Amino acid sequence: MDSVLLIYKGIYILAIFGISLLIATYSTYFERKIAAFIQDRVGPNRAGPFGLLQPLADAGKLFFKEEFIPARANKVLFILGPGIAMLVAAMSSAVIPFGDTLILGETTFDLIAIDVNIGVLYIFGVVSLGVYGLMIGGWASNNKFSLLGAIRAASQNISYELAMGLSLIAVLMLSGSLSLKVIAEQQAGFNWNIWYQPLGFLIFLICAFAETNRTPFDLPESEAELIGGYHTEYSSMKLGMYLFAEYINIFVASAVMATLYFGAYNFPFMENLRNAFDDPVLGNNVVTILGVGVMFAKIFAFIFFFMWVRWTLPRFRYDQLMKLGWNILIPLAILNILLTGGGILLYDYFTKG
Amino acid sequence: MELTNENVLGKLIAQFGEENIVDAYNPDGIMTFTTNRENIIALIQYLYDDKDLQVQFLTTMAGIHFPDHKGREMCMMYQLHSLRHNFRLRIKVFVPAEDPVLPTLTNIYATANWMEREAYDFYGFIFTGHPNLIRILNIEEMEYHPMLKQYPLEDQTREDKIDTYFGR
Amino acid sequence: MTESLFFFFASLTLLCAVMVVIAKNPVYSVIFLILTFFTISAHYILLNAQFLAAVNIIVYAGAIMVLFLFVLMFINTGKNVQGTVKGSIISKIAGAVAGGLLFVVVVAALKDVTLGHPDPATYNSQVGMVENLGKVLFTKYMLPFQLVAVLFLVSMVGAVMIGKREAGEQNF
Amino acid sequence: MEPLSNRKKNVAQKEMTLSERMYLPAIAQGLGITLKHFFKKKATINYPEETRQRSEIWRGLHVLKRDENGAERCTACGLCAVACPAEAITMTAGERKAGEEHLYREEKYAVTYEVNMLRCIFCGLCEEACPKAAIFLQDDKLAPARYERDEFIYGKDRLVEPLKTTETK
Amino acid sequence: MATDNKTADTDQLQEFRDNRDLKLQDKKNENLTTLNLGPTHPATHGIFQNILQMDGEVIMDAVPTIGYIHRAFEKIAERRPFYQITPLTDRMNYCSSPINNMGYHMTVEKLLGIEIPKRAQYIRVIMMELARISDHLICNSILGVDSGAFTGFLYVMQEREHIYDIYEEVCGARLTTNMGRIGGMERDLSPKALHLIGEFLKRFPKVWAEFEKMLTRNRIFIDRTVGVGAISAERALNYGFTGPNLRAAGVDYDVRVMNPYSSYEDFEFEIPVGEKGDTYDRFLVRNEEVWQSLKIIEQAYKNLPEGSYHADAPHYYLPPKQEVYTSMEALIYHFKIVMGEIDAPKGEVYHSVEGGNGELGFYLISDGGRTPYRLHFRRPCFIYYQAYTEMIKGGQLADAILTLSSLNVIAGELDA
Amino acid sequence: MQIKTQNFRNMSDTNKDINMVEAPEGHSGAGFFATSFEKVIGLARANSLWPLPFATSCCGIEFMATMGSTYDISRFGSERPSFSPRQADILLVMGTIAKKMGPVVKQVYEQMAEPRWVVAVGACATSGGIFDSYSVLQGIDRVVPVDVYVPGCPPRPEQILDGLMRVQDLAKNESLRRRHSPEYQALLASYNIK
Structure with missing residues (x-):
């Protein structure tokens, strides 16, 4: 690996990290604004123009709020919890292809931090670790509400991971690869996976809601029942990290959904556009940059959807949530795998004879 | 049977005897009479079980303190309602202040539980047989029963008031 | 480079594994066990077995240990378990003997094992x-x-x- | 239980239909409603820049009125204090001296008149009790929030309506 | 029984405390978790405490504690002239204070024997039904909030603001209305108030239909509420339930129909009832009651009779201000009424109205003095909350919270 | 949407302050930096006051109206009610506090993390209001220090917002080290807190 590429990777990873943080920060702002607009209100508008400085105000306040560790809490784990949540959330954006290749001079830059051939599994593994942050934090608080929140988080995440994985398998069967980059490339133009996997996408979407603890699956922190759930005892920036982690998770989930089902950075007629330029390098770069824009547009659309749903639906009850996961989603996901397999076989039969 | 104050009263007197159903009158269209603590539960049970009356709803219970009635200072008022016949009646029991003991009604009406606790809290009535007779609204450490007429209403620590203006 | 990484991860694995056994608080034990799985996954990656590494984390760290922790939290609710398992001396002796025997068996089994060195010419990475x-x-x-x-x-x-x-x- | 009246109307739950069982139609409907509101005109009033219209009879901050000549109307009869369920009004009465006719309308007047705004529940009974049309609850002023307890004892300096001349200032 | 009150009291108390501790000891099962719900839990919407014994998420037992905002209404009422008690009633069920106000006024009017003109009665009906709507509005939308759907709450809260506008136009306050007087209303409905009511009647049905659409047939919501916190009609009656919570169990008991007051017999409306008495039925019954209330308001608004807005009772009803300034007789009455020196007859009265939450009763004993000798409030919430323990046992924590909000227990009324 | 807020203006003012820190030496010192930094944090706090709605009775219903669309407390950045005292910045005590409840208020206050402000909303919380009775605490300032009093029974939402803005003023002008100041410690000590 030459040094240019290494430096580039370093910068790129930092940039992606920064963008994740920025998006997470502003997700709080958009959450408030979207909630307000849905509810016929105007939302924050005093801190800066249109309230744009609101997230900074929140962050500034949280940073300078008193750190508080409950007397009977397990101090090490209490501090570790939000750290894990944040770290794990930030790690997962590494394998997402935010764009195609960018050609500058001689070098070709891939707009992906690490192109591992098991990208999907990586995401899956990292996401499955996210629950530790909540569990450890909730348990270490030594508060029954936190503990209940932690327990709910744990069982919910485990249950929905299964359905999520099963719904993914159908996509993998179509693509034949575990690399997100490959999956993205396969969906060139308008050949998005959503056309082949509507049911799989639906299952994945529901599971994404559950994995990010958003309404209607926000049981671990449901205010009306558990006050703050696992973060009841957290103040200051540790709370901020939990909230941050949640929004980064939303961002990552949106990015993954966009990549897996909605063609990542691909958009219709991109080939036509690419060919319209005389200079292939220029054409490629323009399409790539447009593709990055398209990717982020898709991500934002999903983030909006997350918030839109949050402010519309009531939440499930614990046993209903479990029932939905185990009795409905997992069988549906298996059915989806069978259908996909059958479809592939039929397709092969008719095309290849 | 059309329930009127007269025929219900007649029925009750026939059942429990004239000495136990006294002072019957209709102050506001609701038949009111007085009985004693020996008969109150049987009376309410009778009203509950009787096929004609079906007085099966305890509207409310309230303690009243008459410090001037010697020997019968404490009064407990039971107001019952027959939903079927839309007929209300009010029963009073007087007991002396030194001995504010009444039998509990919780075996017939579940709702009497807290009402009795409230009466205990406010007036110091003691209901024998009550499952959990502790204060309900006030703090348990309170040393008196605040609704008795001799105790003041006001918070004694208030500073910003001059009583002479208020005619009380 | 790879070798030093291997020794680093190997020692970390052993350290974590020992900590699993000696940690007083069961929750700490579980957390060290998770760390152990991570270091083992790191070994897989050193061996260029990325799939195994990922699966190891997903299955063991991501699912099974969550359940472990889950159960521990349930048991621990409200009580401050100090983790000191009070066993009789006999059980301690029995444990020591059993452990020792296992160690002997392992040593005996691995004594004559020759570690195969892959042939660089035919080795498929x-x-x-x-x-x-x-x-x-x-x-x-x-x-x-x-x-x-x-x-x-x-x-x-x-x-x-x-x-x-x-x-x-x-x-x- | 058999009906007690002839106006009974059963609203009890209907069984869920298949489409309702599938969650999605109702969810989509809900999402549609919220999206509709997303683009609706907002109901918010930007207080403090805008204020909401209050009714003319709104019971706001007290004022002690003057009559058309600028003399104080209050005659310290004490009815408002008696009528106050919160016991928030206190006053001391004084005899009007010669030469003060332009200040006080009646022969008796309130030397001090204090309303404890923290106690006050703005029920309007004082206004109703006043036989001299002296005390009113204004609709255009609200008791403001403050930092100290003492600042809420409103004396005559803050209660009495300013003279017309000072108003123009 | 010991004659010394004090010792008997303390002995008894000690015995009961011991008993209770023993009982709690029994319940100290290894597997149970104790969860302290309240007094400042977000879902209590008011202040009461519940110590739950939980097996995982399932509630095995609950010990309720109340009295956290005990304000001694009944004691205060014994020290205030009749007309000064109205502000107290405001603060009992603060979601529907006009009903409390008018219920109290009707009680005193019954004692004094005042007949109220039709117009005043109709105005009262309009106000009371508006109050019922605002009460049910809060209850049902809070049920949405507690189940996680916050938005519907804010949609209907906007309508509540319009109800408050009407209140404001009628009495000059939003929440603690202190509306009306003994003997009628304090002023006639202004043209603006009438206009606002008309507007409300036009706009509100759409909003309410939309709110219903968001929740009523949503399966998540149905699953959350059906079968949750159910109580049978027999148990409900034994517990003294009234109002929507009893009607949800299938008993069509409504004070407005059984013992009509304030001309309720003039209006055409139905009593919605449920079947199972669970949270969903309570939600449906309240929803339907809002529609029925709208119907009543519409009828009263259309047929509002001409006439005076107060009774012709100079001994009890304050004379108009203009007369006080000019006429000596009016001034004397004015003084007498304000000082509380009215000639209240001796006697006792019970009057009940259908409050937002059920039968709201006032039991008043007058000894002819300036204050009531005893005023007892029959507070429906006090009665509901007693059954709460029984209703949530065996359910989950989330059920308990929904049950609580669907019972619409209002702390101010509960603790008095 | 039209924004005409004074806070916005203040915001840009402080930005100027921040710029001035980078001005040539001799004009600025550590102390100056500290004050402007304090101002920035003060502003941040002022615009992100998460309330703990300690709603016991009627005023709580008016707080609902304040949260509602018509008044919309979120404009001030305060729409996230934190029912956990650890996360809250202001304790909004709304409604009657009975003597039975007094210790709970104090406990909640003790659990809150600094900086914390207390707003007593409504007649009952500030002074007991009409409930001058044996069971009602005559003002919560007997158990916890109160920063802002909001009169009214219940106050209109406007007044509650007014109280919130008073707290914002406090937050803006408060030293970061208020917590360590001897006056503050003495105040807490007088309430027997900590």
């Missing part, structure tokens, strides 16, 4: 990749693979049966 793994699993090891699947099915049915035993009760 892609052997641990998903595609190859899949091919091997579905051709050469087809029967064992199917048997394992059946085993899983049986154990799953068994788990469901155990879980169902408390009829009429709402459980997690």
